[in-house]
Amino acid sequence: MKRIALLFIATYACISSATGLKSLEEFVKTVKTGKADFSQVVTAPAKDGMAPKVKTSTGQFEFARPNHFRFTYTKPFEQTIVADGQTLWLYDVDLNQVTARQQASVLGSTPAALIASAADVQALKADFVLTDAPDKDGLQWVTATPKAKDGQLQTVRIGFIAAADAPGSTLQVLEILDNFGQRSVLTFKQFQTNPVLPSSAFTFKPPAGADVIKP
Template sequence: MTFGKYALIFAPVALVMPMPGSAQSGSAKMDRVVAHMQSVGTMTSTFTQTDRRGSTLSGKLLLKRPGHIRFEYQKGVPLLIVGDGKALTMVDYEVRQVQRWPIRNSPLAALLDPGQDLRRYGKLVATSTDDVISVEVRDPKRPEFGVITMVFVRQAGAPGGLTLNGWVALDSKNNRTSIRLDNVKYNGNVPNSAFTWKDPRPVRRKS
């Protein structure tokens, strides 16, 4: 496959319950994150992706809960990533390859399912200010699934008083990829047709 530097963002990770008491002191912060997640139906933004070498790509992001997301990369990057409610599809138009896997096996499940209660499945990560809340999702029993950390920033007028600033993914080999969101807008009209894609694979004719 040719998805190397892109696949890290979506490497599988399982949601698991943290050890008892691990997030008790931050219950109010987690409540704010849950309130935000439950208040967001759609989101649009631009994004900047940075890999472990410092290389960056940019593009546009569309999200519609439950289960729909679209990463459209900048001009010249022949890659499209779409979640249609059931599966995530990564399409490489340059080499005409398509890869699919269930959303539930992706770290994006925590982002795409508003009913996913992070009070049970997430773990707060300490930050230097109360204006920033980080939530980490990992499966310690399956380190090959990696780690995903979502970063929320306090913002008046945003759903639940927070806005999603981005996330960081770390694979089992400590390869790090970050996504930074800008120009974030919530709960506008995003049609289901935005989450379709054109299959680049040649059509096989029946003999």
């Protein structure tokens, strides 16, 4: 009986130690590159008694830590966002328009920094207050609150699920609430941990004839 009790206590301690914050720390520490499909649901706050507007998009996501990532939106509209380490590029295919911003000035307190850009958790703590959130929907959650009060973000929640074929946890969900009440939920599928990615994945050259804007 004593042995069973000790085993129970050890098992409980192991389960209890698996928190969202520890999952985030492990993810940032061990996952240096990643690739996944994603769907994004953006819900605008209801106005004047009208139902909230909901928009859904899909695409692919790749990153190489630190400071390199690519979001390729394929449906319903084509759009590409690339961070090459120096510049953050946003290309709208329908408008044939490219916006280029200095990466260091815009990425620090963004959701991309949480999952792809930061080299370690200490770098994240410079821009976010990180706290554990209760487990929900089979996921371990951590809440990130920007320290800057003049930004557009209110909170970001990151959900992890225990990996079936590898130690640690896998990124599953990113929930973003901005200061305008708009909620964006990205769900990642077929997440690949530490794949070999070509450097060309994080380079971008404005297409010929595209308008290039540098705010």
